[in-house]
Amino acid sequence: MRRQACGLIALALSGAASACGVCIEDKVAATYDHGVVSRAQAEHHVVVFAALEGSGTPGTLTSNARRAAAKVRGIDSASIRTAQEPNPVISFAIDPRVQSAGAALQALRMHAKDRTLRITLLRLMP
Amino acid sequence: MAPRWRARPPAAVAALLLVLGLSACDRNAPTQATDPPASVTTGPAPAAAGSAATTDDRYDVSKMDLKPAPAVLSSERHTGAFAQGSALSMDAAVKPLVAGQVKEIRLDTTHKIIEIAPGVKFSAWTFGDQVPGPVIRARVGDRIKFSMTNRSDEHVPGVQVTAAPMMHSMDFHAAMVAPNDKYRSIAPGQTISFEFTPNYPGVYMYHCGTPMVLEHIASGMYGVMIVEPRDGYPTKVDREYAIIQSEFYTKLDPQKRKIDGVPLYVLDGDRVRAKAPTYTVFNGRYNGFVDKPLEAKPGERVRLFVLNVGPSNTSSFHVVGTIFDRVWLDGNPDNQLRGMQTVLLGSSGSAIVEFVIPEAGNYVMVDHHFANASQGAIGVIAAGTTGGALDAEHHNIPATAAPTDAVAVRGKLAFESKCLACHTIAGGDKLGPDLYEVTKRRDEAWLTRWLKSPEHMLQADATAKQLLEKYKVPMPNQNLSDQEIREYVAYFRWADANIVRQGSIQPQPAAPGTALPPGRTLSAPGPAPGAREDQSLTDTSKRAGAPSPGANK
Numbered sequence: 001m002r003r004q005a006c007g008l009i010a011l012a013l014s015g016a017a018s019a020c021g022v023c024i025e026d027k028v029a030a031t032y033d034h035g036v037v038s039r040a041q042a043e044h045h046v047v048v049f050a051a052l053e054g055s056g057t058p059g060t061l062t063s064n065a066r067r068a069a070a071k072v073r074g075i076d077s078a079s080i081r082t083a084q085e086p087n088p089v090i091s092f093a094i095d096p097r098v099q100s101a102g103a104a105l106q107a108l109r110m111h112a113k114d115r116t117l118r119i120t121l122l123r124l125m126p
Numbered sequence: 127m128a129p130r131w132r133a134r135p136p137a138a139v140a141a142l143l144l145v146l147g148l149s150a151c152d153r154n155a156p157t158q159a160t161d162p163p164a165s166v167t168t169g170p171a172p173a174a175a176g177s178a179a180t181t182d183d184r185y186d187v188s189k190m191d192l193k194p195a196p197a198v199l200s201s202e203r204h205t206g207a208f209a210q211g212s213a214l215s216m217d218a219a220v221k222p223l224v225a226g227q228v229k230e231i232r233l234d235t236t237h238k239i240i241e242i243a244p245g246v247k248f249s250a251w252t253f254g255d256q257v258p259g260p261v262i263r264a265r266v267g268d269r270i271k272f273s274m275t276n277r278s279d280e281h282v283p284g285v286q287v288t289a290a291p292m293m294h295s296m297d298f299h300a301a302m303v304a305p306n307d308k309y310r311s312i313a314p315g316q317t318i319s320f321e322f323t324p325n326y327p328g329v330y331m332y333h334c335g336t337p338m339v340l341e342h343i344a345s346g347m348y349g350v351m352i353v354e355p356r357d358g359y360p361t362k363v364d365r366e367y368a369i370i371q372s373e374f375y376t377k378l379d380p381q382k383r384k385i386d387g388v389p390l391y392v393l394d395g396d397r398v399r400a401k402a403p404t405y406t407v408f409n410g411r412y413n414g415f416v417d418k419p420l421e422a423k424p425g426e427r428v429r430l431f432v433l434n435v436g437p438s439n440t441s442s443f444h445v446v447g448t449i450f451d452r453v454w455l456d457g458n459p460d461n462q463l464r465g466m467q468t469v470l471l472g473s474s475g476s477a478i479v480e481f482v483i484p485e486a487g488n489y490v491m492v493d494h495h496f497a498n499a500s501q502g503a504i505g506v507i508a509a510g511t512t513g514g515a516l517d518a519e520h521h522n523i524p525a526t527a528a529p530t531d532a533v534a535v536r537g538k539l540a541f542e543s544k545c546l547a548c549h550t551i552a553g554g555d556k557l558g559p560d561l562y563e564v565t566k567r568r569d570e571a572w573l574t575r576w577l578k579s580p581e582h583m584l585q586a587d588a589t590a591k592q593l594l595e596k597y598k599v600p601m602p603n604q605n606l607s608d609q610e611i612r613e614y615v616a617y618f619r620w621a622d623a624n625i626v627r628q629g630s631i632q633p634q635p636a637a638p639g640t641a642l643p644p645g646r647t648l649s650a651p652g653p654a655p656g657a658r659e660d661q662s663l664t665d666t667s668k669r670a671g672a673p674s675p676g677a678n679k
Contacts, residue, residue, distance in 0.1 A: 023305070023306045023309070023310055023311070024306075024310075025293065025295070025310040025311035025312070025336075026295075026310075026311055026335075026336060026337050027337075028293065028311065029292070029293035029295075029311040029336045029337055030337050030338075032292060032293045032313065033290070034278075034279060034290055034291035034292060034313075034314055035290065037313070085337065085338065086337045086338075125313070
């Protein structure tokens with residue numbers, strides 16, 4: 001319960017998007033795909049970039065998050081991108097009319113079934 | 127808005143910190159003073175190194191600009207030329223320092239196809255639309271006003287073969303700024319602007335710092351910034367050139383795309399991580415200054431601003447035929463060495479080297495790690511010569527028209543690096559035979575056996591024995607792989623079909639129309655420093671984001 005609360009707090013504070021050791025833009029750049037961003041813009045969708053932290057290896061974190069993201073309503077599964085370096089990050093395009101970025105990240109975390117997973121919103125594009 | 131005290135401490139506190147800081151500097155200051163160089167010809171003598179207490183201390187931190195304004199990010203994109211600013215030099219010949227304390231510099235990022243070696247078209251990422259990026263020249267205390275638009279989403283007319291648009295950034299080693307502010311990555315279409323003041327003299331690298339940094343640098347996003355001492359250099363020279371060594375890690379495009387019939391090469395991620403480059407070059411070009419030597423005259427004093435970009439290997443920079451009178455490590459005259467034969471430079475390491483041209487001749491610049499030299503880190507300073515007839519012993523040869531077949535290209539480059547000391551193609555016999563029309567004299571199986579194991583052939587093969595009897599020098603075993611042998615044979619076959627014998631110059635030019643000249647393609651003119659003068663690039667209707675492959679889909 002306490003860990004869940006920590007996770008939610010991390011999500012709640014994500015507006016500040018404070019990076020840990022590496023610039024936010026650097027993390028964003030790791031999964032930036034111009035095609036995804038351009039398509040999202042044309043479809044009035046939003047691309048969400050988020051950092052992943054937890055007890056697993058970077059590979060485990062990103063693969064779990066990728067699987068979980070594919071189950072979240074509103075996320076375009078073809079747009080999901082992950083990177084393990086320089087830090088684990090995930091990005092995806094979402095239709096904001098289905099649900100907000102924050103709600104989608106909470107749903108992603110629930111689907112991931114990893115109680116140690118913490119997700120920090122880094123940036124929304126466009 | 128943050129409270130004022132957070133942004134700027136009260137003056138009294140600042141003054142106290144300054145006093146404490148200076149006291150600490152005094153305690154740490156070296157006790158010995160450095161004498162100025164004995165034979166300085168012009169300019170002021172360097173001040174005593176490390177004497178923080180003196181009023182003219184050039185390293186007085188309290189006089190440095192350490193409070194740059196925040197960077198500004200916008201969605202207004204630059205159009206027109208990709209590089210602008212009077213402080214920029216677009217090639218190796220460095221322009222003198224321009225007057226004025228404020229220097230406005232614009233370097234936009236682009237994705238374009240460059241030619242690393244004859245016939246080797248590489249999908250590069252650039253600053254200012256060239257690799258390396260333009261040379262920036264300023265001096266300590268200048269105000270640099272920098273701006274950059276990420277224009278990686280613009281493409282040249284024709285088939286889209288460049289990499290997908292991506293985020294980029296700029297990291298100036300010459301600046302003292304918060305990297306998370308000034309060096310942040312920007313998306314295609316965004317523009318970042320920031321200012322800084324160079325506080326230390328030096329020869330500094332600039333590069334893209336966006337992850338994966340290794341890939342961004344290996345793809346061509348680097349350049350050099352020269353920061354002169356506030357009072358100029360203490361010596362006077364006749365020539366100034368910037369030499370930028372870097373590595374390329376190439377592989378054939380997995381999609382087998384071609385540029386005007388020539389195979390496209392892309393970054394080989396495995397080679398990058400293994401630190402196994404395919405080319406190590408000066409100023410972005412295999413044997414570039416062999417093709418177009420730098421000029422000097424006998425008796426002149428030459429200053430080279432040398433930067434080893436890497437991204438991963440070192441350089442042992444040497445100029446054959448002279449000795450570095452002065453070496454200023456990292457480009458700072460206070461870091462002076464005298465009478466050096468080579469200067470060792472790690473990745474992003476630099477030096478200013480000065481030397482005198484003793485007599486007319488071709489002075490070969492080389493990375494004395496000769497494995498690097500054989501990959502193209504060769505250049506020539508032609509002093510009182512045309513630079514055409516060069517000494518093959520140092521593996522320096524002018525570039526010629528290139529085969530369009532990738533296998534033959536590799537054979538050509540290998541031949542020109544390793545074989546010209548003993549052989550020519552249509553240039554006459556040397557220690558060994560002229561290999562012109564060798565594929566007509568010998569069949570491929572014989573050539574393969576000969577290249578693979580000449581010592582065995584010399585024992586049993588009649589033709590091989592005849593060759594030894596005629597030339598007296600046995601062909602050495604070069605330990606070639608089967609693939610390398612195929613490349614040599616492919617080149618010999620191409621040469622026999624395309625070379626036109628014209629005197630003894632090596633290598634011989636190709637027959638008209640059989641190959642593209644180096645540095646040129648049908649759709650992309652050769653590296654024209656400065657700008658891609660194509661007005662369509664400024665037409666927003668022609669900008670388009672290419673489909674992105676997405677490395678981690």
